[in-house]
Amino acid sequence: MSRDYGQYCGLARALDVVGDRWNLLIVRQLLMGPARYRDLRAGLSGIATNLLTDRLRDLETAGVLERQVSDDGKALSYALTPWGAQLREPIYALVRWSTPLMVRGPQGDEFRAEWLRLALPALFADRVPAGPSVAVGIAVDGGTVQLQTTEAGIEVGEPDGRPLDAVLHTEAPIVLGLAAGVLSFDDVMALVEIDGDQSALRKFFDAPTTLPDTVCGAR
Numbered sequence: 001m002s003r004d005y006g007q008y009c010g011l012a013r014a015l016d017v018v019g020d021r022w023n024l025l026i027v028r029q030l031l032m033g034p035a036r037y038r039d040l041r042a043g044l045s046g047i048a049t050n051l052l053t054d055r056l057r058d059l060e061t062a063g064v065l066e067r068q069v070s071d072d073g074k075a076l077s078y079a080l081t082p083w084g085a086q087l088r089e090p091i092y093a094l095v096r097w098s099t100p101l102m103v104r105g106p107q108g109d110e111f112r113a114e115w116l117r118l119a120l121p122a123l124f125a126d127r128v129p130a131g132p133s134v135a136v137g138i139a140v141d142g143g144t145v146q147l148q149t150t151e152a153g154i155e156v157g158e159p160d161g162r163p164l165d166a167v168l169h170t171e172a173p174i175v176l177g178l179a180a181g182v183l184s185f186d187d188v189m190a191l192v193e194i195d196g197d198q199s200a201l202r203k204f205f206d207a208p209t210t211l212p213d214t215v216c217g218a219r
Contacts, residue, residue: 017062018087022047022055024094027064027080027087032117034068034079045110059084092122099123099180105173113143116175117156120145123179124154129203136200137167138175147204154204166196178205 005012018024022044029035029043041052056078059065064084068077080087095118116138128151135148137159144167146159168175170192177183185205194201 017059017064020055020058022051023059024087024091026052026055026059027084028091028115028118030065030078030080031085031088031091032114034077036075036077040078043112043114091118092125095119095122096125096180099176099182102176103173103180103182111141111172113140113145113172116140116145116172117158119176120147120156120179121154123176124156124204126153128153131203134165134197134200134203135162136196136204137164139167139169140172140175149203164196165200166194166198168201169193169195 004016007013018027025044026040029040035043037052037056040056041047041049044052047055056065060067060078063081064087065078066081068079069075070077120138129149131149133149135146137144137146144159146157146162146164148155148157170188174183174188174191178185178188185202
């Protein structure tokens with residue numbers, strides 16, 4: 001590890017492991033599922049190949065991730081260990097904390113629709129829509145994520161081929177603002193396109209949300 005704070009403190013020890021640049025973004029990618037090296041490279045544009053190799057080695061040595069070999073022995077992928085997967089909740093908390101920053105828009109930064117598969121579960125935490133189960137798609141920047149209501153809450157994932165009750169075509173700041181409760185569905189009706197049943201989408205985005213005062217006052 002290149003960083004060692006030398007402090008017997010839980011936060012310092014955690015940052016010794018995941019505090020280096022790119023480490024938590026590697027974890028972000030693996031929270032969506034095991035990935036090959038080339039897939040990690042594609043999802044982490046801007047990282048040098050040698051630095052990615054170093055970070056993967058460090059995280060493996062620390063026990064955060066592990067290498068997996070396919071049954072035929074021809075493919076190598078990386079996956080989080082059970083301990084590494086426990087970073088999901090801290091990362092979800094950081095996603096929610098970032099809401100005042102995200103509502104400002106990308107400001108030239110890269111965006112990938114696949115990142116909604118991590119952001120939306122964080123923003124939908126503890127939200128359980130009432131009524132029959134529905135499934136909708138969110139189409140952003142050429143990619144689509146699927147939302148489905150269940151008895152436990154809202155599931156977010158890749159489209160699995162099931163019929164969708166509606167598809168919302170929008171931009172990233174709008175869908176994030178809706179999920180965080182900063183925007184209401186009525187606020188954005190003139191800015192989005194909807195295929196299908198509007199009421200199905202409202203089951204996800206009209207649910208009440210409690211947010212910090214700083215979110216509502218963000219500039």
